[in-house]
Amino acid sequence: MYDKNSPDATGETAGHTGWKGDQATIAANGFTNEGYTFQGWNTQADGKGMTYQKGDKLTLPAGTTVLYAQWKRIPGTLTWVKTDKDSGEVLAGSEWTLTPKDGQPTAITDNGELDQAGEDGAFKLTGLDWGEYELMETKAPEGHDPISAPITVTIDAKHTTVNIGDVSNAKTPAKVTYDPNGGEGQTPGYDGHVGDTPEASENKFTNKDECKEFAGWNTQKDGKGKTYQKGDQLDPLTGTTILYAQWKAKDGCPAAPAALQELGKTGAGITPIAIGMAAATLLGACLMILRRQRHARHA
Structure with a gap:
């Protein structure tokens, strides 16, 4: 008999009934499990027993033989596009960090090693582990302001491919x-x-x-x-x-x-007040000289 080996898997895979010593042909998988790919059959649920693939031969022992489906998580894919808020134009040259919950940030640059999109302003990250992430822009395209808050992303069985869509920037x-x-x-x-x-x-x-x-x-x-x-x-x-x-x-x-x-170097006009102050200063100096001269005559 065949066991789906996952509470979320659905479908049926027909087993084989025979006698001890019979040669049974291993069946194709009839189960589906969202977010997982089928890897084969194993005589143990944890995959540590004997492995079989479709079409392999199995000599039946006495009793019931159970083959357990083996599943592998589909790695996550994350995509987005950097655009201008007003025109919708795709913008090149932004830089980002992707940080898993309780993990360390990974630096991402437009058309860099981790970006699989192959086009200016478009981003595609593959092979992501399941979990929660924060995507944050660390450098905006020239002449634009970066986004003000991180974007939360979840990769799981129901969301193995996440498309954020346009992430727009306003011009500075x-x-x-x-x-x-x-x-x-x-x-x-x-x-x-x-x-x-x-x-x-x-x-x-x-x-x-x-x-x-x-x-x-x-x-x-x-x-x-x-x-x-x-x-x-x-x-x-x-x-x-x-x-x-x-x-x-x-x-x-x-x-x-x-x-x-x-x-007047800066262009300021010579105001009447300024001229008056200069004249008053000059008049005061003249009066002081006259007083000194009179004092000298009477001495």
């Missing part, structure tokens, strides 16, 4: 802001994503100093960075880019004293 935000750098008003910025290459905006700032005019944008306040003019294409964004307004003296305006030029 990036922006351009414009600094008046001594001017005033507002110049609208740009809100986009890492990797964008927007055009430099038209200047909307003004300068209180009528002898100052806009000279372009620069990545550094002192003008020692990269210069852009309206309509120039910026380098690919990596985060927040600040462009500082640059100001220059208008043609035909009288040159300011060196000290005042230094004060």
Whole structure:
């Protein structure tokens, strides 16, 4: 007789009835066991006895001979695809870890040694033991944010092949802001994503100093960075880019004293308050000199 040797197996395998010394032909397996493949028959349930395959001959001993089905777990297969959240485009270059419960993480890279998919952005892991796993993205494709929480995966008899489907990433935000750098008003910025290459905006700032005019944008306040003019294409964004307004003296305006030029380097106008303070300081110094002279005459 044949024993299914698993509480979850179903079906029937017809046995053989004969006499001691008869040659019985081993039957084909008629049982099914979800998540397992049939490996053959054995005279012991634990597989430590005599093994037989379909078509083998067995000389019947006296009494009843029981042959036990031998089962092997089907290894797990896990698949997923990395995509852009908005466009659905498949994204290459991500990296992951797969960690079994109470186990150590295994590193997985797109098109790496463990990835059997063979296509950019697609992943296929095979030969997985049964159990619970956590799949976590450790490096997102360029210009995208990684997922924020791990994905829980279970491999068991009913789930030997698990397809997670699309795992989507949002693009990493990036922006351009414009600094008046001594001017005033507002110049609208740009809100986009890492990797964008927007055009430099038209200047909307003004300068209180009528002898100052806009000279372009620069990545550094002192003008020692990269210069852009309206309509120039910026380098690919990596985060927040600040462009500082640059100001220059208008043609035909009288040159300011060196000290005042230094004060106005950033484009800030010389305000009446500043001029008044300078005049008051000069007047105070003159009064002090006059007092000393009068004191000297009376001495």
